[in-house]
Amino acid sequence: MTDVRSLIRPGSTLRAVLIYNPRSGTHDVQAHLPVALQVFDEFGWRVELQGTQRAGDVQRLAAEAVRNHYDVVLAAGGDGSLNEAANALAHSEVALATLPSGTANVWARQINMPIPAPLYPTQLADAARAICTGLIRPIDLGRTNARYFLLWSGAGLDAYVTSKIEPRPPWVKRWGVAGYGLRALWHAMRYRGTRMTIELDDQPPLHDRALMVLISNIQLYAGIVRPSPEARVDDGLLDVCIFKGTSFAYTVRHFVSIALGRSAQDPQLINRRGRRIRVRAKQPTAVHVDAEPIGTTPIEVQVAPRALRVIVPTTAATTLFSV
Secondary structure (H helix, E strand, O other), X not given: OEEHHHHOOOOOOXXXXXEEOOOOOOOOHHHHXXXXXXXXXXXXXXXXXXXXXXXXXXHHHHHHHHHOOOOEEEXXXXXXHHHHHHHHHOOOOOEXXXXXXXXXXXXXXXXXXXXXXXXXXXXXXXXXXXXXXXXXXXXXXXXXOOEEEOOEEEEEHHHHHHHHHOOOOHHHHOOHHHHHHHHHHHHHOOOOOEEEEEEEOOOOOEEEEEEEEEEEOOOOEOOOEOOOOOOOOOOOOEEEEEEXXXXXXXXXXXXXXXXXXXXXXXXXXXXXXXXXXXXXXXXXXXXXXXXEEEEEOOEEEEEEEEEEEEEEOOOOOHHHOOO
């Protein structure tokens, strides 16, 4: 853990590229960027602005930042943009920071960054200030097959719902979390669990009918519940939550247990921790990383210890880190 000011080399200014998704979230992020750029200028940062046009642009531009020896990549968008940036920055010296402007902004919520809200015109400026006065922390990434994830990967229900919803057209994004939630509920009510085999490190495999397997690097899920409250982003481990069951009724039961802090008493909810997880299903089952569909089972998930440098505000909860 080091202070962000350590990035500024003697006799030079800090170089950053700000990659923004003009179609992210429910408001016009481009219209609010000037106030954030003013904050970066006040702290002596030299920021280059890059807009995206299509999927994959964030990862491409972040990879260019690594090749050109920038200090920081600033991602103005949602968790999907952060995932793309993390895949480009993994195992590099370039730090990643978020200017939250997406729909759910789960990573921003997890680290206590200012997030978009109605009647909050200074949100991006406040986020920029939190970055400039923040801390640099090395954190783990997960890797599902060939794709890194910052937050979580999943097989089953949530991945199925994501595959039905994404990519969302702009008119749906304008409805924000409410629009996403209603469409997710519609598809979730029709999902049925399947027989899965889950292997965790060298432990005996688990065979059971499950709604989904959630493999987390963080504590939050969907921005509101904590199925993995003991997760640490820098402990070299991934937290695995297995939701047993067959129907939507089990889904409701599980999330009520989690919300009430009673998951340990739910025999249909299994929590484990490990470095390598394999998931197979009787029927090919949808898979996601950071709520982005990537195909179907089988999958192999591994932890990449401290593979990414991130900037977090000084107000980030210390319980998210092991050191």
